[in-house]
Amino acid sequence: MARRKRNWQPNAYYHVVMRGNNRQNIFAADEDMYHLMRCIAHAAEIYRFAIPAFCIMTNHFHLLIRSEDDLSKIMQQINRRYSDYYAKRYYHVGRIYQRRYFAKAVDTPQALLAVSRYIHRNPIETIVPMVSQLADYPFSSFSFYKTRPEQLPSYVDTSSLLRCLxxxxxxxxxxxxxxxxxxxEEITSLEEYLQNNAYE
Known part of the structure; x- marks a missing residue:
């Protein structure tokens, strides 16, 4: 039975999630996560896309992505390149991904903020936080907003989300x-305070 064609629209934003098979780790070392970033960078040399937010965890990764070229081709390029690397490095036979990537359209400024914030907060929202400060996690795009704007990879877009604030x-x-x-709660309280005091 043929796979159902995905409903993809050019230049729309999508929240993409790719998980390891049976939720097993597919990033066993820092080098693995760095290699996935290299796979994304390589895909950016072939296809036209921008990523305002990404985060690589031990058994999955998140992308908030907007692409001019077919998203399925971009993900195929990234996933195939990484799985080939993984198979060679760990002598792995068989698939490493649970299934095809999950992709959901993100179509409002509020949703873009919520999804990107969720992606960036992954390392501190685990049962045992992986870092104490978001900027300390090197495998997400957060540090490019916070501390490393001069090291921006070609595929990372740190301007689009600012308009949504x-x-x-x-x-x-x-x-x-x-x-x-x-x-x-802090965001809500701030918004409520400013609304209540807007005309003082």
């Missing part, structure tokens, strides 16, 4: 980083 935030990378670091 609520009126209470400046449209800067530092403001976006602060937004991600805040608890939801």
């Amino acid at each position: 609520p009126p209470s935030f400046e449209k800067t990378q530092a403001a976006y980083a602060a937004y991600c670091e805040m608890d939801l």
Whole structure:
């Protein structure tokens, strides 16, 4: 039975998730995560896309991606290149991914903020946080907003999400980083305070 064709629209944003088979780890070492980043960079030399947010965890990775070229071809390029590397490095036979990638359209500014914040907060939302500060995690795009703007990979877009920030935030990378670091309760309280005091 043929696979159902995905409903992809050019230049729309999608939240993409790729998981290891049976939720097993597919990134056993830092070098593996760095290699996935190299796979993404290599795909960016072939296809046209931009990623405002990504995060690589031990058994899955997240992308918030907008592409001019077919998303399925981009993901096929990334996943095949990484799985070939994994098979060679770990003498692995068989598939490493659970299934085809999950992709859901993200179509409002509020949703873009929520999804990107969720992606960036992955390392501290685990049962045992992987880092104490988001900027300390080297395998996500958060540090390019917070501490490493000069090291921006070609495929990372740190400008699009700034336009989505609520009126209470400046449209800067530092403001976006602060937004991600805040608890939801803090964001809600700030918005309510500014609304209640808007005409004072």
